[in-house]
Amino acid sequence: MAVAFSLVPFFLFVSSAFKTQTQVTAIPPTLWPSFSLDFFHSAIVQYRILGYLLNSVIVAGATTFVTLFLATLAGYALARLPRSWAYFGLLVILACAMFPQIAIVGPVWRFLRLIGWLNTYQGLVLPYVALTLPLAVWILALFFREIPAELEAAALVDGCSRIGALVRIILPLSAPGLFTAAILTFIYAWNEFFLALLIITDPLRQTMPVGIALFQGEHTVPWGEIAAASFITTAPLVAMVLLFQRRIITGLSAGAIKG
Amino acid sequence: MIHADRKFYLALLAPTILVLLVFIAAPIAQSVVLSFHRIIVGLPQLQNPFIGIENYQELLHDSVARHSFLVTFVFVSVTTFCEVFLGLLLALLINHRFPGRGSLRACVLVPWAIPTVVSAQMWRFLFNDSYGLINYTLFGNEVSQYVAWLAKPGTALFTIILADVWKTTSFAALLILAGLQIIPDELYEAARVDGAGIWRRFRHITWPLIRPALLIALLFRTIDAFRVFDLAFVMTQGGPADATNVLQLYGYKKMFVEGWMGYGSAISVGVFIIILILAVIYVRMVGRRVLEANL
Amino acid sequence: MAFLILKNISKRFGGVPALSNVSLRVEDGEFCVLLGPSGCGKSTLLNIVAGLSPQDRGTILLDGESIDHLSPRERDMAMVFQSYALYPHMTVAQNLSFGLRMRGFSKEEMSLKVQETARLLQIEHLLDRKPRQLSGGQRQRVAMGRALVRRPTIFLLDEPLSNLDAQLRMSVRLELKSLHRQIATTILYVTHDQIEAMTLGEKVVVLRDGRVHQIGTPDTIYNRPADTFVATFVGSPMMNLFQGKIVCEGNAFKFRSPDFSLALGEVTLDMEDREVEVGIRPEDIAFGESEAVRLRAMVEMVSNVGTNKYVHAKLGKNAITVQAPKDVSYNVGESVALAMDPSKFHIFHEGKRIG
Numbered sequence: 024m025a026v027a028f029s030l031v032p033f034f035l036f037v038s039s040a041f042k043t044q045t046q047v048t049a050i051p052p053t054l055w056p057s058f059s060l061d062f063f064h065s066a067i068v069q070y071r072i073l074g075y076l077l078n079s080v081i082v083a084g085a086t087t088f089v090t091l092f093l094a095t096l097a098g099y100a101l102a103r104l105p106r107s108w109a110y111f112g113l114l115v116i117l118a119c120a121m122f123p124q125i126a127i128v129g130p131v132w133r134f135l136r137l138i139g140w141l142n143t144y145q146g147l148v149l150p151y152v153a154l155t156l157p158l159a160v161w162i163l164a165l166f167f168r169e170i171p172a173e174l175e176a177a178a179l180v181d182g183c184s185r186i187g188a189l190v191r192i193i194l195p196l197s198a199p200g201l202f203t204a205a206i207l208t209f210i211y212a213w214n215e216f217f218l219a220l221l222i223i224t225d226p227l228r229q230t231m232p233v234g235i236a237l238f239q240g241e242h243t244v245p246w247g248e249i250a251a252a253s254f255i256t257t258a259p260l261v262a263m264v265l266l267f268q269r270r271i272i273t274g275l276s277a278g279a280i281k282g
Numbered sequence: 283m284i285h286a287d288r289k290f291y292l293a294l295l296a297p298t299i300l301v302l303l304v305f306i307a308a309p310i311a312q313s314v315v316l317s318f319h320r321i322i323v324g325l326p327q328l329q330n331p332f333i334g335i336e337n338y339q340e341l342l343h344d345s346v347a348r349h350s351f352l353v354t355f356v357f358v359s360v361t362t363f364c365e366v367f368l369g370l371l372l373a374l375l376i377n378h379r380f381p382g383r384g385s386l387r388a389c390v391l392v393p394w395a396i397p398t399v400v401s402a403q404m405w406r407f408l409f410n411d412s413y414g415l416i417n418y419t420l421f422g423n424e425v426s427q428y429v430a431w432l433a434k435p436g437t438a439l440f441t442i443i444l445a446d447v448w449k450t451t452s453f454a455a456l457l458i459l460a461g462l463q464i465i466p467d468e469l470y471e472a473a474r475v476d477g478a479g480i481w482r483r484f485r486h487i488t489w490p491l492i493r494p495a496l497l498i499a500l501l502f503r504t505i506d507a508f509r510v511f512d513l514a515f516v517m518t519q520g521g522p523a524d525a526t527n528v529l530q531l532y533g534y535k536k537m538f539v540e541g542w543m544g545y546g547s548a549i550s551v552g553v554f555i556i557i558l559i560l561a562v563i564y565v566r567m568v569g570r571r572v573l574e575a576n577l
Numbered sequence: 578m579a580f581l582i583l584k585n586i587s588k589r590f591g592g593v594p595a596l597s598n599v600s601l602r603v604e605d606g607e608f609c610v611l612l613g614p615s616g617c618g619k620s621t622l623l624n625i626v627a628g629l630s631p632q633d634r635g636t637i638l639l640d641g642e643s644i645d646h647l648s649p650r651e652r653d654m655a656m657v658f659q660s661y662a663l664y665p666h667m668t669v670a671q672n673l674s675f676g677l678r679m680r681g682f683s684k685e686e687m688s689l690k691v692q693e694t695a696r697l698l699q700i701e702h703l704l705d706r707k708p709r710q711l712s713g714g715q716r717q718r719v720a721m722g723r724a725l726v727r728r729p730t731i732f733l734l735d736e737p738l739s740n741l742d743a744q745l746r747m748s749v750r751l752e753l754k755s756l757h758r759q760i761a762t763t764i765l766y767v768t769h770d771q772i773e774a775m776t777l778g779e780k781v782v783v784l785r786d787g788r789v790h791q792i793g794t795p796d797t798i799y800n801r802p803a804d805t806f807v808a809t810f811v812g813s814p815m816m817n818l819f820q821g822k823i824v825c826e827g828n829a830f831k832f833r834s835p836d837f838s839l840a841l842g843e844v845t846l847d848m849e850d851r852e853v854e855v856g857i858r859p860e861d862i863a864f865g866e867s868e869a870v871r872l873r874a875m876v877e878m879v880s881n882v883g884t885n886k887y888v889h890a891k892l893g894k895n896a897i898t899v900q901a902p903k904d905v906s907y908n909v910g911e912s913v914a915l916a917m918d919p920s921k922f923h924i925f926h927e928g929k930r931i932g
Contacts, residue, residue: 097298100291112295119306121561123509125533126554129547130312131305132538153305156298176629177662181723182650182679185290195666214397216512217530221538236399236516246407253400264395268388272456 065248072252074227075234079256081144082219082230083212086151090159090208091201093152098163099189103172113161120157124217132221142225150222151212158211159204166200167193203270206263213260231256310554316547323541330544337548347549349524350532353439357528358507361446366500368447369454374488376455377462390452398449402516405445406432432518435525442513442526450506454499461495462488501564508557529553578640579730579763580605581626586635588621588787595621596787599635603765603780608757610778611767614810618787619767620659623733626765628652639730650679655724656733659740661716663708669719670695670704676727694726697756714745725760732764738773750776771811775799783807804928808856814887814898816856816923825849832924836893837872841919854925859887860900861921865914872915874899876907888913 067073101109131150132141140146170193178188194201216232223229229237235256238249264271317337321330341347376387393401408415411430420429431437465488473483511530514520520527520535527535530553537546581603588596596618603609611619624630626637628649637644644652655676664672673694674687682690695701698718708716717737724732738746754777757764768774774781775795783790783798783806791803802808808816821834823841832839832855839855874890874897886901890913899915901907924931 093298093301096294100294104291108291116302118561119302121505121557121564122306122310123530123550123553123557124511125509125530125537125550126313127306127309128534129316129537129543129550130309133312133543134309149301150305153301156302160298171660171662173658173660173662174664176624176627177656177658177664177723178675179629179649180627180654180656181676181727184648184650187679192664210395214395214399216397216399216515217534220515221534232397232399232512235397235403236512238403244406249403250407253403257396257400260395260397261392264391265388268391271391272387272459 065245065251070234070238070245070248070252071226072234072248072255075229075231075252076255078144078223078228079213079231082147082151083209085144085148086155086212087205087209089148089152090155091205094156094159094163094204095189095194095201097156097160099167099193101160101164102167109164113164116157116160119153124154128218128221131218135222142223142228144228147219147222147230150218151215154215154218155208155211159208162204162207163197163200166197170196199270202267206267206271210260210263213256313547313550313554316544317551319544321543321547323538323543325541333544337545338552340545341548341552346524346527347532347552350527350529353525353527354508354510354529356439357443357446357510358504360443361450361507362500362503364443364447365451365454365503366458366496368451369458369499370492370496372451372455373458373462374484376459390455392452393449394452396449398512399516401445401449402513405441405448406517409441433522435523438518438522438525442510442517445513445517446507446510450503454503457499457502458492458495461492461498465491497567501560501567505557505560505564508553508560578605580607580640581731581763581765582638582641583622583626584636584638586622586625586632586637588618588625588630588633594787596625596632599784599787599789601782601789601792603763606761606763607779608764608766608777609780609782610774611765611782611784612769612771612774612778612811613784614769616786617784619769619784620735621787622784623656623735623765623767626731627654627656627733652731653727653729654731654733655727655729657720657724657735657737659736661708661720661740663716663719663723665708668705668707669700669711669722672708672719673704673722673726676723680727690726694722697725698722713740713742714749717741717749725756728760728762730763732762734764734766736768737766739768739770746773753777771813775811783810785810801930802923803930805854805856805925806928808923808925808930812858814859816858817862817895817897818854818856818925819892819895820852820854823849823851823853832922834893834895836895839917839919839922841922841924851926853931856923856925857917857921859898861918862897862899863916863918864899864901864905865916872917873912874915876909876911876913878909879907890915 097112101112104112127150135141135146174192174196175185175188178192179185183191214232215230216236219230219233220236223233226234231252235249235252238245238252318332318334319330320333320336372390376390409417409431411417411433414431416431417429429437431441469487470483473487478486509530510528511534514526514528514531515534518526520531529549533546533549533553536542536549583599583601586596586599587594599618599622601609611622613619621630625632628644628647628651632645639652664675667675670691673691677687677690691704692701695704698721700715700718700722703711703715703719708719711719717740720737724734738749741749750773766777775798778795780792781795781798782792785806791798791807793801793803798807798811802811802816805818809818819832819834821832824831824833830841830849832841832853872892874892876888876890878889879901880887880889886903888899888901888907890897890899892915897915907913
């Protein structure tokens, strides 16, 4: 029953992507699509969906990469610093994860306009990095804490530098944590709307969520194309979720519970 | 034990701190500063004078703002309650071992993973007044009976609430599930041996032990719900007649549509303070325990 | 050449002093044991020598040169950790060669050294396994191998045997000793087990609460303990200690405690009327009467520890433990006569040895 509730609405919507034009607006509604790819075609050709897709890939990918890099360093520092520091650091990071986007959107927009980074990839990626760092650092710090400090001691005595120990010993052992942080960061960046709406107004650079939200038809709402675009946007996510559900759940609960 | 220099660790933390400073801390501070000025984007010749707390005074008398707060408050209360309640049920369900549990979990996670705008469009489609499936389910082929859910002030808020509950219940369920799974099976078994039925077991074992998790889910969701934007923007654009004009949307309109950046900043600061209070409550109640458990 | 000198090493953690003015000298090729109860600072000292933790004060000299500013890598030491600290994601062979890899050895050289060390420790058949597939004893050997393979100037071992079961511990102890004879490298070995210290060490350093109590050969430590702590820490069962006063009777000195008196032998001290403690080891007490000492004790318990038998009795109000011959039986409640040889007494004043 719960499954039905979760999936049915979505399925219905998405199946519209595969219908013909008349089927979409018909009453009674046709439950099963006729698997026509018309809408995909028009979505790609008329509405340039693939452009949006590419932008999303670039932005989400870059965000994940940068966030993970910075979070690894920061998480390691917080994991190895004496308790009081780590406490403080994590508290600050928790705080950063709780404010409303609107409190930063205005000034960030003005700042980006000032340095000419509106409508650029980096202009969106950097705020995203700031927004995804808290959770990523938290997850990685927790994972790194699990690794006994003696392993690093052994590596140091064996002749490693500190960074070397981080790269050769700690990272391989925290692969699951890195993976989880990466997935969560990617999903967040992929789905984000508010900032993307404001920072990038050039349709050539807009990301998928913005594209889908602002879908304008000529006379009517182009549901078919919207459905097609939604399908393209969410297919990779759904695949990721189904494949990595265990990791995702661990990461999310680590971010909140563990109490 | 082995301590590297403080300097080394600080160097590792520096880039992160820098990013957070520039894109979060500074902007928040800047918002506060801006809220004390009159700034109209597009009219730079006014030179953004400092006007003290005028924006705030105006805010307090702004009926739209008050209405917006009310709308948001209703939204937060209803969604949080529903999500935690349903989430609890869902978590209890998933906690039972049964075949196909894994796929149920995955399915439940799907709504969470979908971009909010996609789910917003989806619900827009389903609530459509000409061919939406909701209307069809309720009224069959009687097209004349179809309700324009999104266009009536009475029902518009309801649609957004439903959309949010659909999307986020699973997240709440996961948080609660994590708390459920910590409860050792032996407690239930002992209770069963003692003759306690399902309700008794729930009341005396599950409920007290799950309260912290529920609290966390509650507070998390409350703070998150206050930040609603995507759904209102895509589904109703804040209408009809401000029925769904949630706080962040109102602030957005003032700042970026009408260009009143100073006033809009006052709104953002207001929202920020509300959430700050909630966050402080959160950290007070649960933060210490969570951190200590982890460190 | 690798002789190590520690001068006045001190370290605090927060407000708590972990080490206070520790000074010692380890000769080239010497097997030096740091012995002490948990929390005495011996592991901290080892970490400082390795360069993992900086000392607050004091200096470390290797072959006469200060190494305080050198990183662990530059100090060319090898360490075996109590928990072994094997890299879980690498095979045994990779674990062994890690240190060599860090120092830029060629593939052939590494392979050669790894094989050699594996042969020495009899772990050749384990080279392709991962640590989680090994038993405790095997892991211990790999940890030792990792240290050995680099032929460092100094070996540091932090309670390497404490996680092994008793039998394994015995055999590994013997192996360690023979290994030391073969490779003749300077070793700094940390343990809380005094039997280990006594059997392995050429020089024993007794530590407590961050301070050095005595440095000496096992013989010296055992037969001439510098204070009551060393006297009671080393030797099992514990040395018997009695409190009392020294009095002068005629031209002989006697030790008088509330319940009994002991005639002291050649005592050249200026200790008349002073409060002292007299100690004697269980194996130095005999049953039977003698002209020198006449004591009667009440048997409370007899313990049979395999190789030895001990009688726990009460001498007045004092507890006393005596090593007993195996073939004689003693019954609880029985009154026995004890004789002590004054030359075996250890006399302490305010904790420190005076005779």
